[in-house]
Amino acid sequence: MTRRSTLCYAFLVVGGILFGTVAVAAEDEVAVKPFYTPKGADTCLKCHDEDSALPVYAISKTKHAQPADGRTPFAGLQCEACHGPGAEHAVFVQPGEKQAPIGTFGKNGSMTVSQQNQVCLDCHRGQERLAWQSSAHERNGVVCVSCHQIHIAHDPVLATRSQPDVCYQCHSKARSEFLKPSKHPVRAGKMACGDCHQVHGSETAALLKQPTVNDTCYTCHAEKRGPLLWEHAPVTEDCRICHFAHGSVQPTLLKKRAPVLCQQCHSQFGHPSIPRSASGLPGNNPSVFLLSGNCTNCHAQVHGSNHPSGAKLMR
Ligand code: HEC
Ligand code: HEC
Ligand code: HEC
Ligand code: HEC
Ligand code: HEC
Ligand code: HEC
Ligand code: HEC
Ligand code: HEC
Ligand code: HEC
Ligand code: HEC
Known part of the structure; x- marks a missing residue:
């Protein structure tokens, strides 16, 4: 200086x-x-009342508009805690003249991506968002308010039923996956993307909630975790070797049907599992192992077994 x-x-x-x-x-x-208005929201609401082109009253029904809670915007700078100083903007102008600008959010907002996110992070730096910086969303210019709506009593992204539609705006592939015949019950409103994903940032590639894919699956399918007496190697390695996470045209979220699924690793000749005759040549006397249908008809414990004689995953 x-x-x-x-x-x-x-x-x-x-x-x-x-x-x-x-x-x-x-x-x-x-x-x-630039200046803040001395009276905050009271000043803003003179013009932004319910009859105005840009009404904002719905915010009063949210957790942000709680003056009694010292941590909220309404206990401090109120509207301007987010929109920035508004004294110049909040002046009555002559007909035909334009209102001075004020900070706005969203894709075409007047604030940059990092300015917008900073407003929210100033108050929401908590545990959940420690990994926000350099997360897939942050790196790709997604802002907090790409998902969150502020001026609405119930933010749709926070509710299980309405959350997926918020995500589908940008992730249309996920939408089509959850429309497949076998799927996690997202469309039924029983779970949402946030049950598996930590969208604010995480250590894993696909923004998963837990450190690995399997740990994420175990949060609900705990019985698959083991330890089991007889483990099946691919299961402990990665559920995705056999399953899709979102949806599949095969039953039970499977990537392929058995026997093909199993034969990716287990030789068709281990015990006969291709149509062939007793003489060992292809013919019209197919193997009992196929006649019985699916490998899992016999090897029912495909995820591993705790039975003393469950080595072959049959009980
Ligand atoms: C004197 C009337 C008046 C007051 C007081 C006023 N506004 Fe506005 N505001 C307007 C008008 C009119 C518009 C629409 C401007 C336009 O379309 O160019 C507007 C637009 C806005 C916008 C959208 C701007 C944009 O570029 O899309 C925001 C955000 C906003 N006001 C916030 C506030 C806040 C926060 C306060 C209080 C600090 C406030 N306003 C006080 C009249 C007012
Ligand atoms: C917690 C932050 C926050 C507070 C507090 C807040 N706003 Fe907003 N406001 C936003 C965001 C973000 C948007 C963009 C639309 C959305 O996501 O809901 C917005 C949109 C608007 C708009 C519409 C213009 C546009 O860009 O869509 C107006 C007008 C507005 N706010 C005025 C106000 C007024 C007046 C208050 C106080 C009564 C206020 N805001 C309080 C964050 C806030
Ligand atoms: C001045 C501090 C402050 C600012 C700025 C702020 N918030 Fe908040 N926000 C809070 C407080 C306090 C709560 C209530 C937390 C609680 O109840 O545990 C809250 C709650 C929330 C919630 C949960 C709402 C619910 O119904 O459970 C969301 C989502 C949220 N804020 C997002 C945002 C976003 C996005 C922004 C930026 C546009 C923002 N906040 C800006 C203080 C702030
Ligand atoms: C990709 C969409 C998305 C983005 C971007 C996003 N959020 Fe969230 N946010 C969610 C979802 C979904 C939840 C509900 C919790 C869950 O399912 O994990 C949530 C919950 C919250 C909550 C309430 C619960 C809690 O974690 O305390 C706050 C506060 C919040 N977000 C703040 C922010 C802030 C601040 C940003 C920007 C730095 C942001 N969010 C960016 C989707 C998003
Ligand atoms: C405004 C657009 C937008 C919204 C809304 C959005 N995302 Fe994203 N998301 C992106 C972009 C851009 C990326 C990074 C590029 C990519 O991998 O597609 C991304 C990446 C991801 C990834 C990581 C992908 C990977 O391969 O690492 C996941 C998981 C994800 N989003 C989930 C969600 C969920 C869940 C929601 C809803 C709560 C959501 N997103 C909402 C734009 C969005
Ligand atoms: C049952 C847990 C689960 C649920 C529920 C879930 N996901 Fe995923 N998602 C995953 C796993 C696991 C991966 C990694 C998949 C992979 O790498 O093959 C993933 C990958 C992704 C990816 C990145 C890879 C890709 O396919 O583009 C996006 C984006 C994504 N999910 C979005 C969503 C959205 C949006 C929702 C809600 C509509 C959702 N997910 C619900 C577990 C889940
Ligand atoms: C948030 C809880 C939750 C998580 C996490 C979860 N699931 Fe599920 N899973 C469910 C529910 C609920 C069902 C449906 C059960 C029903 O319909 O009876 C289900 C069903 C399934 C099914 C059977 C589908 C069918 O069509 O019968 C498979 C396979 C499955 N999950 C695999 C996984 C894998 C792999 C993961 C990890 C990527 C995972 N799940 C993570 C809750 C979860
Ligand atoms: C080697 C392939 C394979 C792997 C790896 C695998 N599964 Fe499966 N899973 C199957 C098959 C095959 C079925 C269908 C069983 C049937 O039809 O009897 C199935 C069915 C399921 C079901 C529905 C029926 C049940 O048993 O509850 C769930 C849930 C499930 N798997 C979860 C998981 C989880 C979680 C993981 C990872 C820890 C995993 N699977 C890993 C092959 C596999
Ligand atoms: C990704 C490769 C892979 C896939 C797919 C796979 N397995 Fe396995 N399976 C293994 C490995 C590795 C072992 C352990 C072999 C060993 O210990 O010698 C094993 C072991 C077994 C065993 C016990 C064998 C023994 O000698 O104790 C049976 C039975 C079995 N698998 C059946 C199946 C069935 C049924 C499927 C289809 C639903 C399947 N496997 C899919 C890799 C796979
Ligand atoms: C009709 C019941 C039945 C069907 C169907 C069946 N298996 Fe088996 N499988 C067995 C029996 C019984 C054994 C134990 C043989 C032994 O202990 O020597 C076995 C053993 C195995 C082993 C252990 C290695 C070995 O050769 O001993 C593997 C791997 C295996 N089966 C995979 C499969 C695959 C993959 C399929 C589907 C293509 C399949 N099985 C279908 C009954 C069946």
Whole structure:
């Protein structure tokens, strides 16, 4: 800082204390700070009432509009805690004149992506969002309010039933996966994307809630976790070797049907599982192992077995 500006700064501080912040505006050496309105929301609501083109009352039904809770915007700068200083904007103008600008959010908002996110992160830095920076969403310019709606009594992304539609705006592939015949009951409203994903950022590639795919699955399918007496190697490795996570055209979210599913790893000749005759040649006397249908008719414990003689995953 130069000597002059230090002096100015001292003057401004004293001036500010003595004459109120208005005195600051005169000095051109220091970037002029825009002002907050003295009365906050009361000022804004003079124009943004229910009859206006941009009504905002619904916010009063949200957790943000709780003046009694010292942590909320309404206990402090109120509307301007998010929109930024609005004194210049909140002036009645002559017909035909334009209102001075004020900070706005969203894709075409006047604030940059990082400015928008910073507003929210200033208050919401908690555990859940520690990994937000450099998460797939942050890196791709998604803002908090791409998913969250502020001026609405019930933010749709927070409710199990309405959350998926928020995500489908950008993830149409997921929508089509959950329309497949076998799927996790997302469309039925019994679970939502947030049951498996931590969308604010996580250590895993697909923003999963738990450190691995299997740990994520075990949160609900705990019986598959083991430890089991007879484990089936691919199961402990990664459920996705055999299952899709979202939806599948095969039953039980399977990637392929048995026997093909199993024969990716188990030789068809281990015990006969291709149509062939007793002489070992292809013919019209197919193997009992196929006649019985699916490998899982006999090897029912495909996820592993706790039975003393369950080594072959049959009981
Ligand atoms: C004197 C009337 C008036 C007051 C007071 C007022 N506004 Fe506005 N505001 C308007 C009008 C009119 C528009 C529409 C401007 C336009 O379309 O160009 C507007 C637009 C906005 C917008 C959208 C801006 C945009 O570019 O899309 C926001 C956000 C906003 N106001 C917030 C506030 C906040 C916060 C306050 C209180 C600090 C406030 N307003 C006080 C009249 C007012
Ligand atoms: C917690 C942050 C927050 C607070 C507090 C807040 N807003 Fe907003 N406001 C937003 C966001 C974000 C949007 C963008 C639309 C959305 O996501 O709901 C918005 C949209 C608007 C709009 C519509 C213009 C647009 O860009 O769509 C107006 C007008 C507005 N706010 C005025 C106000 C007024 C007046 C208050 C106080 C009564 C207020 N806001 C309080 C975050 C906030
Ligand atoms: C001045 C601090 C402050 C700012 C700025 C702020 N919030 Fe909040 N927000 C809070 C507080 C406090 C709560 C209530 C938390 C609670 O009840 O545990 C809350 C609650 C929420 C909730 C949960 C609502 C619910 O119904 O459970 C969401 C989502 C949220 N904020 C998102 C945002 C987003 C997005 C922004 C930026 C546009 C933002 N907040 C800006 C303080 C703030
Ligand atoms: C990709 C969509 C998405 C984005 C982007 C997003 N959120 Fe969320 N947010 C959610 C979902 C979904 C929930 C519900 C909790 C869950 O299912 O994990 C949630 C819950 C919340 C909550 C309430 C519960 C809690 O975790 O305390 C707050 C506060 C919140 N988000 C703040 C933010 C902030 C701040 C940002 C930006 C840094 C942000 N969110 C960005 C989807 C999103
Ligand atoms: C505004 C658009 C947008 C919204 C809304 C949105 N996302 Fe995303 N999401 C993206 C972008 C962009 C990426 C990064 C590019 C990619 O991988 O597709 C991403 C990445 C992801 C990833 C990680 C993909 C990977 O391969 O690592 C997951 C998981 C995800 N989003 C889930 C969700 C969920 C769940 C919701 C709803 C709560 C949601 N998203 C809402 C745009 C969005
Ligand atoms: C049962 C847990 C579960 C649920 C519920 C779930 N996901 Fe996923 N999702 C996963 C797993 C596991 C992966 C990693 C899959 C992979 O790598 O093959 C994934 C991958 C993704 C990806 C990145 C890879 C891709 O396919 O593009 C996106 C985006 C995604 N999920 C979005 C969503 C959305 C949106 C919802 C809600 C409509 C949702 N997920 C619900 C478990 C789930
Ligand atoms: C949030 C809880 C939850 C998580 C996490 C979860 N599931 Fe599920 N899963 C369910 C529910 C609920 C059902 C449906 C049960 C029913 O319809 O009876 C289900 C069903 C299934 C089915 C049988 C589908 C069918 O059509 O019969 C498979 C396979 C499955 N899940 C695999 C997985 C895998 C793999 C993961 C990890 C990527 C996973 N699940 C994570 C809750 C969960
Ligand atoms: C080697 C392939 C394979 C792997 C790996 C695998 N599964 Fe399965 N899973 C199957 C088959 C095959 C079925 C259908 C069983 C049947 O039709 O009797 C199935 C069915 C299911 C079902 C529905 C029926 C039941 O047993 O509850 C769930 C849930 C399930 N798997 C979860 C998981 C989870 C969680 C993982 C990872 C820990 C996993 N699977 C790993 C092959 C596999
Ligand atoms: C990704 C490869 C893979 C897939 C797919 C797979 N398995 Fe396995 N399976 C293994 C491995 C590895 C072992 C352990 C082999 C060992 O210990 O010698 C094993 C062991 C077995 C065993 C016990 C064998 C023994 O010698 O004790 C049976 C039975 C079995 N699998 C059946 C199945 C069935 C049925 C399916 C289809 C639903 C299937 N497997 C799919 C890799 C796979
Ligand atoms: C009619 C019942 C039946 C069907 C169907 C069946 N198996 Fe078996 N499988 C057995 C029996 C019994 C054994 C034990 C043989 C032994 O202990 O020597 C066995 C053993 C195995 C083994 C252990 C290695 C070995 O050769 O001993 C594997 C791997 C295996 N089966 C995979 C499969 C696959 C993959 C399928 C589907 C293509 C399948 N099985 C279908 C009854 C069946």
